[in-house]
Amino acid sequence: MSATCPMTGGAVIADGISKEFGTARRPALHDVTLRAAPGRCTAVVGPAGSGKSVLLRCLAGLERPTRGTVRIAGTELTALDEAARTEFRRTRIGVVYRQANLLPQLDVADNLLLPLDTAGRRADPDLLQRALDLLDVRELLDRATPALTRAEELRVAVARTVLQRADLLLVDDPTAGLDAITGRHHLRLLRRRCAEFGLPLVLFSADPATAAHADRVIALQDGRVVQERDRPADCGCEPGSTEHIA
Numbered sequence: 001m002s003a004t005c006p007m008t009g010g011a012v013i014a015d016g017i018s019k020e021f022g023t024a025r026r027p028a029l030h031d032v033t034l035r036a037a038p039g040r041c042t043a044v045v046g047p048a049g050s051g052k053s054v055l056l057r058c059l060a061g062l063e064r065p066t067r068g069t070v071r072i073a074g075t076e077l078t079a080l081d082e083a084a085r086t087e088f089r090r091t092r093i094g095v096v097y098r099q100a101n102l103l104p105q106l107d108v109a110d111n112l113l114l115p116l117d118t119a120g121r122r123a124d125p126d127l128l129q130r131a132l133d134l135l136d137v138r139e140l141l142d143r144a145t146p147a148l149t150r151a152e153e154l155r156v157a158v159a160r161t162v163l164q165r166a167d168l169l170l171v172d173d174p175t176a177g178l179d180a181i182t183g184r185h186h187l188r189l190l191r192r193r194c195a196e197f198g199l200p201l202v203l204f205s206a207d208p209a210t211a212a213h214a215d216r217v218i219a220l221q222d223g224r225v226v227q228e229r230d231r232p233a234d235c236g237c238e239p240g241s242t243e244h245i246a
């Protein structure tokens, strides 16, 4: 059976995924379905232990669900063997963890291009210029990586994902380590820029402020989806709205 399906376009679809670990009494995830469209922001929220990290790892291809499928831009991730899944993850999925995973010994410019360099690819010059401008990274290029603030680090990590032309951006705890105002600013920037680059964005957070910035919110508890809601169309906060420009 082919692992690709042209019908799903650039969307990300987790369909009925469950994850069980060893002899744990209850599954870490139970029958979770999530759809993330290109340029749309989905927030997965829930208290500690609700399954956010396990869901992130399943979407990132780091964990194989016990049941269900994950399809990313037409490729069924869950049907790939280990080697193909690793390659897919490395080249097509951007993940920004609580630590942005930048190498302190490299400057910002080298960090930005590292995944492309490792894959023997070159950055698309137009995309590079757009990413530098839209994510306010240009002025950071000569900076030493350890001197970056958390917000700056995150912008570099997002620009790196855009340059990779990834099919999905997953951000764990996007406001961790940021004060409330910087956190809001950062969420607006993330959401608007992913809309502009047509990138499906999935945020994972226990912070209710994160949900307020998403087009769609999925609430988890004990590994199950307990609530799903879309942003009201008339709230004046659509991705293109100036209300969301940082």
Ligand SMILES: Nc1ncnc2c1ncn2[C@@H]1O[C@H](COP(=O)(O)OP(=O)(O)OP(=O)(O)O)[C@@H](O)[C@H]1O
Residues within 6 Å of the ligand: 021, 024, 027, 028, 046, 047, 048, 049, 050, 051, 052, 053, 054, 055, 206
């Ligand atoms: N590798 C693992 N082996 C066994 N159980 C695990 C493993 N990873 C996660 N779990 C369990 O799965 C459940 C969900 O954990 P998860 O880390 O996804 O929660 P979370 O919502 O991300 O919490 P937090 O906000 O604290 O990071 C928990 O009961 C956890 O103990």
